Amino acid sequence: MPAKLSVNLNAIAMLRNRRDLPWPSVTGLGRIALEAGAHGLTVHPRPDQRHIRFTDLPDIRALIDDEFPDAEFNIEGYPSGDFLALVERTEPEQVTLVPDDPEQPTSDHGWDFVANLDMLKAIVARLKKSGARVSLFCDPDADAEQLGAAKATGADRIELYTGPYGACHEDPKKAAALVEVLGRTADAAHDLGLGVNAGHDLTVENLPALAKRLPALAEVSIGHGLTADALEYGMAGAVTRFLGALGR
Template identity: 65%
Template sequence: MMTTLSVNVNAIAMLRNRRDLPWPDLESLARIALEAGASGITVHPRPDQRHIRLTDVPQLSTLISRSFPKAEYNIEGYPSEAFLDLVCRIRPDQVTLVPDDPAQPTSDHGWAFETAAELLAPVVGRLKAEGMRVSLFADPDPAGYEIVPQLGADRIELYTGPYGATHSDPDARDAELSRLSLAGRRAQALGLGVNAGHDLTVPNLPPLIAELPFLAEVSIGHALTADALEHGMAGAVRRFLGALSGSEA
């Protein structure tokens, strides 16, 4: 099973929002990414709409359902009532729940499952009842992972930010890779699917896949968008797909 690529388009939306103009065109670039072989699109709508706007969410859902019915739509967010109402209306293939404070610039930690179980249990139940796969954002530390199946979640998404931050330090990279390997294998042993995301790049994907060949999905936005400035969106997607398959150095 090859790990699939979901393209996070938040960075594109943030660039668009710098001006009161309709470009870069989010729907057009999502279409290019899917045509180039991406398996899905990820969005993370935040309350302040600083990148993905609420109007973007149904627009991208329509694009996928009409033009790319085999692709998946993944919506990330903190399980506020407004967020839950949104995803229950859109019904994406996957909902990734993150423990973000609304003021955070980006996701930077996973759930503390021991203390969050009371919050998460009814949320997961509600989303599963609506037919959505549920993934929970997780630190690369298996403490508390045994609670996740009890909550009814299908997957975890390993937070790979610390791994991505080791781009110029091989020793630190190896240490973080070991943490991810231990966490991912513990999740797999518990019967959970394993996703990964945050600061993944063309160079650091192959070692991650070698350690965790059972990864179901990686969600990539910042580095892929940066690559697209040089290679175009289609070229960037192909580069990341190559890194996932081992054919891109």
């Protein structure tokens, strides 16, 4: 079955935050995305609240619970004490843990699972008590030792960082080579019993090759590229285009 699509709302929130006004509406555009067939919504609430605000989370949770009970809420973030408390209050279906410094503009690398094994194992156990699926951000070329440590954390999935692949939009040969790197990492993860998500700089143009090489890909979360697409095609049109690129 083709991968599911989770729409990341951060870019919409960042645009809203340029003014002290309630538009564009994070929940309003989230509703349009889910009505158009998206399978879930993703947010990454950073400590400085420069895009998604902590106050957005209850509204998104209520939108899904009240109108789209089959959809999933995915919250990404570095597992600080404040983040974990925020997640436990919100009760998302999935939590994606990233190794970001709070000052980073965006996620740009995966975990060193070996070095952080004990920390991640404790945090994964805590999150799974709340009923959440746990995914861990992973470098595209993670080796067997790193993937073994990811499995040892107790996490359910990894999310492959696809930023280097997305950056090859003008170099088809390099893009094809990076798809194969991602594919080998996904294959090894699946062999260990880990589910595989993917995200970062994915577009309508580069999704088909990724989906073909990773046929067991569970989910992609897409924000920047889909939001840019929505400026041209509208949110519903952009979701339809991305679902088509996934083979749905």
